Amino acid sequence: MTNVPTRSWADTPELVGRPKKAIPEGLWIRCPECAAILFRRSVENNLWVCPDCQYHFRINAVQRVKQLCDPGSFEPFNEDMKPADPLNFVDLKPYKDRIKAAQKSTGQNDGVHTGTGFIKGRKAVLAVMDFFFLGGSMGSVIGEKITQAIEVAADGDLPLVIVSASGGARMMESGFSLMQMAKTSAALARFDDMGGLFISVLTDPTTGGVTASFAMLGDVILAEPKALIGFAGPRVIQQTIRQELPEGFQRAEFLRDCGFVDRVVPRSDLRSEIGSIIDYAGK
C-alpha cells in the first residue's frame, strides 16, 4: 500500500535551501546562489536580483506589486479578509497561533494581495501571492480573494494577472482548502467563456494545489528564471522513486522545455512582457 503525501507549503523552504524568512535586514546580504556579498541597496535597485549571478530573490507581495504596477496605481480590494480556523486544527502548534504569527511577521492578513492597477498604462486586475505568509499556502481566504479577483476582471472586462508563489494547499483547512482548487478553476472557466485574458506568472516556488489549479490555467504562462514549479515537491518524488532527481528538474526552464510554460522572463522584463501580451490580446 502506498501512501503518497501531496505537496504542501512546509515542504519547500528547507529543501531548496533558500531563506524561509523575508529578505534579512542589514546593509549587506549574501546571495544564496553564488554566495557573493552584496550591498543591499544595489540588490534592491536591481528588483531583488543578484547583479552577479541573476539569482531572483523571493520577494513579498508588497514588493511585487510595487515592481509591476505603475507608481501609485494599485487599488487593493478585500484587504480585510482574514482566515478562520474552521476545523480548530492543532498540530505541534494551533493553526490560530500560526495565523497570528504569520500576520505579525508579514503585516498581512493572509497570503495574497488583490486589486486593480495599471501595468505600463494598461489597467488590469492583479492577484499577487505572498510566499512569506505560511508558505503562500492556499486556504479559504486565498481561494476567495483569487475568485473575487477573477470576477472583478470578468465584470470589468479587464485582463487578469495572477502572480503565484505557493507551497500548495493549506493543510490546516483540509477539505476547505482542497475545494478552493475547484472554486478558482471554475471561476476561470467562466472568465474564459467570456473571452477574458489571464496571464499567469509563476515565481519561486509554485507547487501543489496552486499549480494544479489556477496557476496552470493561464492563457499565457510566464515564469521567473529558475523558479521551482511542480505538482509534487522534489522531496516527495525522491522518497517515492528513490532516485536522484535530474539537474534542473522542476525549474522554470525545465517546464518550458516540457511545454508547460510559455516564456521564462527575467524580473526586469516582466512588466513590459505583461504589457505587450495585453496589447496583443486587445484588452
Next chain:
Amino acid sequence: MANGYTGSYTLAFEQPVTDLEEQIKRLTARDDAESYSDELTSLRSSRDSLLAKLYTDLNPWDTVRVARHPARPQTSDYIAAMCRDFRELHGDRHFGDDPAIITGLGRIGPHKVMIVGHQKGKSTQEKIACHFGCAHPEGYRKALLKMKLAEKFNLPIVTFIDTPGAYPGIKAEERGQAEAIAVNLREMARIKTPIVSVVIGEGGSGGALGIGVADRVGMLEYSWYSVISPEGCAAILWKAANEETNRAAAEGLALTARDNMKNGLIDEVIKEPLGGAHRDAHGAAELLQRWVVERLRELKRFKPQTLVERRYQKFRTIGKIEGSPAN
C-alpha cells in the same frame, strides 16, 4: 458471503470479530453442525452486534484503514456489479493508456452513462501497473476526453474516486501532472451533462478532485477525502509519521464522510453494508447503484445551463473566512 469477510487480512480493531468468525467457521465445518444451530445463531448475532458497535464508533484513523482494506471493492468491482455491457474506452489520443483510471460506456439501471474511475489494482501485477491507484497525467487527460465525449452525446457521467493521490514522479511532472488536473477542474466545471461522483475508498487531494467536480458528490460511509493523506500531513506538520501522529492527523483533517458532510464539502454519505464494503461487495454495489440511479434521475431534469450554474454555485460558496456564516 454477507458480513463474513473470508480473506486473511485483519484490521487490528476487527480482531474480536475475526475471532468470532473463526469459531463460526469451525462449528459450521463440523459434520454435526446442524445440532449446533442455536449456538451458531447466537454467535452470528454476537458478531453482527459487535460489528455494528465497532463501525458506529469507528475513529478517523481506523476509517482510513478500512478505506484501504485490500478486499474493499474497487472501481472494476463496482462496474462489474452495476453495469450491463460495459465497454471500456482506453485511448487518451496523446501519450498512452494509464490503467490507474478506467473509462468507458455502460448502463447503470436505466441510465446509459460514461464511467470514469480510479483503479488501484487487485493482483500484485495490476497494482504495480496502476501505481496503486496513483494516476499519471495521461490518466486525467483520458478521463477528460471521455467526459467531453459524454457531453457530446448527452450522456451523464459517473465517477468513482479511489486514489491516495496523483502520482509523484519524474515522468508525471514532465508530462504535466499539475496542468492535467487543473484543466480537469476547469473543464468539469462547465461540462453540460450531469456528473455524479462517489468517493469509494481514498479521496487523496488534487488527484481525487481531478475527477470530482460534480453536481452531486457522495462518499461511501467508510471512505476518506482530504487535502492530504494523514501520513503526509503528519510527516510535514508533526515532522514524523507514526501511529500516534497519523492518528492525530486523521482526526485533525476531518476526512471522514460524516465530517465532510458536516462541513458542507460533499452532498451525501452513502451507507455501506454492516461491517464495511469489504465484507459484502455485492451489498455495497447495490446500495451505491441505488444512489447513482436516483441522483441521475433527479439531475436529468435540469436544463444544461441550470445544471452548470448550480454546479458552479455549489463550489463557489465553499470556504470559511473570519466572520463568514457557518455552512
